[in-house]
Amino acid sequence: MISLTYPWALLLALLPLLFLTRKQNNEPVDAPVIPIGHWLSGMPGVSTSGRASPMWRKLLILLAWLLLVIALGRPQHVGEQIQMPITGRDLMLVVDISPSMEEQDMVLHGRSINRLQAVKRVLDDFINQREGDRLGLILFGTEPYVQAPLTFDRETVRTLLNESGLGMAGRATAIGDAIGLAVKRLRDRPQEQRVAIMLTDGANTAGEISPDKATEIAAAAGVRLYTIGIGAESLLQRGLLGTRRVNPSRDLDEDLLKRMAEQTGGYYFRARSLPELEMIYDSINQLEPIEQEGQFFRPVTELYVWPAGFAIAIWLLLITIRLLQGRHHPIDPEADRG
Template sequence: MIEWVWPYVLLLAPLPALLRWLWRPLANRQAALTVPDVSSFRLQPESALTGRTRRLHWRPALLWLAWLALLTAAARPQWTGEPVTLPTTGRDLMLAVDISGSMGTEDMQLADQLVDRLTVVKQVVADFVAARQGDRVGLILFGTNAYLQAPLTFDLASVERLLNEAPVGIAGGKTAIGDAIGLAVKRLRAHPDGDRVLILLTDGANNVGEVAPTKAAELAAAEAIRIYTIGVGAEQMRMPGIFGALGSRLINPSAELDENTLTRIADATGGRYFRARNTAKLL
């Protein structure tokens, strides 16, 4: 069946005729602004109609058709079929993804190429979300601040798209893990029925924010929300020296990762902590 998004737009159909009717008296008083009378388009014998006259004869009808077509498009007709019932699992999953500046560190491999951490997270999370048919999934992005990017929804494609569009550092350069957990608890609390899970991916330590991560974990535990934490980042990375490979040295790019706190968060809520040192560990 056909449904209209904005059906009231069709009420504007008689607007041109109304404007013409209102304009005619004013035109009669101003000789310099005359409007041809409808009688100028009256039917004439076929022999009296020149090519130009025939075109003028059809012009009002064409203008009306164009106006009606414009209104029809503006009203947005949509063909809807039978409603489809989506399978549901009763599980609500909130993803909290760190997009702070350090997520731009290029220490991960993807398709045999060196890429930054956020690129790998986006790829892995996209595959994870696509497999969550029947689950409601939401998305929180955090750096210095935590933002709800997508509320819990069955529209998994939108969640994936919103994550893919997020650049490194858009939420600030620091890491507010506690605030991200607190925001997730607030959103999941509104859905008390079913299994509620928070998956938090980060490469650092909490160094900003109003809520301590452990305190936020206690709030989550009180609401029966399980938190799975994932620490992202390689353990070794070769830094070139002044002369390129000569004088290069190995460093730990994940030195700031607070695995102890991430483990405590997971344990306090009945979840688990995972260490993703490479792309394979994230899969």
């Protein structure tokens, strides 16, 4: 529908009535004349022989004035009501991309893949299902960095995750710094919505903030931590002396990850295989969104430029016509003196 932001501006349409001119016999002329008409009549080089302006010119001037008044009223087209997505959680995904994530102890369709590949595959589905949530992405190794700030644009988060590579953030593992950065990005959000999901396959080996200190900061800021330890517990490894069974997750600090989750009201999960990792994110995906009323808005398109543009076009047309008439009918000084 069409509406006016300032409907009272339409009262200006009556302004020409204040400038009605009268003839000597005190009878009104056949059309109102507004100031712009007098201005046009008095232009240099234009005949002012006293002849009345043609009716079509007066009507065009009046039309231009009315269009300008409508433009001042700021007409708008208001579209149909649209419901915004209900806001759920603010989820910050914190992913370890240190070189240890290259360990190929995950299996997909009978083929070995490394841990980061498994994480990308599972998170792709997880991100797709979190409609209504703001998602962010922090990648960390020796140092953490924000790959994607909190956003409703899930496709961008997914793309940036898939473009991440092993070792991009260094060769060590700064768990404390990563959590500290996540808290910094979440602390300005509503307290009930702050959630960080951290996945790692090792222990804290770098950083300026200890994991315990970072956990205290997260708890004080109301950030709930869900920690995931990834990596198989048994793997056959071939060597010169034959095949032996090793634990590829011997460096994983499970006690730390459990403590971090418990102190912030979250949970710790252990992902030894790709199906387990999928189940973990399915469990996290069951977080109940915060119950909020859906927000509605109506798209608004400004229309004032059209009447304003037509009014200017009419006035320019009238000015051009009077200038052309002035060239063909030059002013007679004797007539002016008379």
